[in-house]
Amino acid sequence: MNELKSTMAGTVFTVDVNAGDEVTAGQTVVVLESMKMEIPVEAEKGGKVKEVRVNIGDFINEGDTILTFE
């Protein structure tokens, strides 16, 4: 799968990568705020980010795409 999906519902708190960035597996790419907690979302695999689909403040549901890889 060439995209990273959210494992949890929440509001986007920070976006830590941009399109074109190289990320490594385990790197935090966005932080969600959910259940009053900061929830880091980590890349499951490494690769070059093609598109970041979320912005700070967005509500995203479990299973929504956060970003795509090239």
Added chain:
Amino acid sequence: MTVQTNETERLEKSLEQIFAGGHPKYHEKLKEQGKLFVRDRLELLFDDGEYTEDARFANVEAGDLPADGVVTATGKVGGKTVCVMANDSTVKAGSWGARTVEKIIRIQETAEQLKVPLLYLVDSAGARITDQLDMFPNRRGAGRIFHNQVRLSGVIPQVCLLFGPSAAGGAYIPAFCDIVIMVDGNASMYLGSPRMAAEVIGEKVSLEEMGGARMHCTVSGCGDWLAADEQEAIEAAKAYLDFFPSNFAEKPEIKSPVPVSEGRSLGEIIPKNQNAPFDMYEAIGRLIDEGSFFEIKKLFAPELITGLARIEGRPVGIIANQPKVKGGVLFVDSADKGAKFISLCDAFSIPLLFLADVPGFMIGTKVERAGIIRHGAKLISAMSSATVPKISVIVRKAYGAGLYAMAGPAFEPDACIALPSAQIAVMGPEAAVNAVYSNKIQAIEDPKERVQFIQEKREEYREQIDIYKLASEMIIDDIVSPDNLRSELAARFAIYSTKEVAHPLRKHPVNPV
């Protein structure tokens, strides 16, 4: 030639055939797949590679079905007697005929009578359809294997090592075991094979996606431990069994204490900010004997950590929220994971340690539709009915039903102790102030004034739920410095070791599912 030499020759020839297993071409196939022959597996498993075998000559008259495709054996593992059934996939793909099934049933009966653990080394294509009338529907047919597994559950430890397929009905052997260790790339479980799925429902899917080891250990939760190869799987089974008594009536063995691993202190690991993530594994590392952690379902629902460990040599089952994953919030899968683990430990007298850092159960449509309430009920029910010594440690916070799930004061833990940083409440200060003062907050027009109001109310709320207040009200039993937590736990578990609880008079509870 004398009669005796004739007889000896016949015996030797028979044994040679039986020990050789199936046709050499199937042995070649095993090698290609990185699999071991069943007898090599047994040699690795048993102390000194020695075991006693029953019904070795099963179906010897058929000529090409050595041991009828299953070895049933008794021997020692880690110095303790265990019974084993092990499929031989070189014989008709490890499929089950009438004698195969009878052998499995008999080793179950042996394990029951000896009151010793039973290991299932599974590598089987399922039923021999040509033999179905002899092995499928009858009283001592395959169904009896599962019936026996259910009857033996909680009486003796039952361990499944999955080396190859466990197909169709056979997939219930792992399902009824206490733990399923799967070999990555080779092990699989499924009711219908990909070929069957294509024919019956039109789905095109690979075996790995359908029922591969990694899928089951990460997604379905049917697998508990993912091994890189067979040797690792066998070592894992030994390490697991080391924590358990031979049966429910015995107590687990206490070993010599081992110091904790070196690293940052617990006080340094836990952040001051209630909302910031930290790694619970690091905290566990400061509490347990170094190298003693045997994690169960590591890859599944990682927001809840479940594992066996030793504290000053004494076995404990740890249930810990992981703030680093999904904020440590409890979900449908984490609730199931916790419930099974608690039930496992309670069945075999392994005391429970809850490390609570939990914002609560997840909310939202997604989880409500998935039945988070009934799944949560399983966890709370399992924890509530566990009668082994239970200690609940509030590491940083326990909000809402999270407090209940993590053995809060109402659930008769032997002790509920808090670190000085702990907060216990229906909800955290932010959510609570919003809930209680929502109208008032909206009514304040000046943004500065509004922020100030919220801050004040949060402070007020914090004072109300101050951990010293809860200690003063005797809601919690103690406040312990992080540096003293390990020794406190060791002392308490030693004290509680003689705990006995009378069970309510009834047949059994109606378990939430």
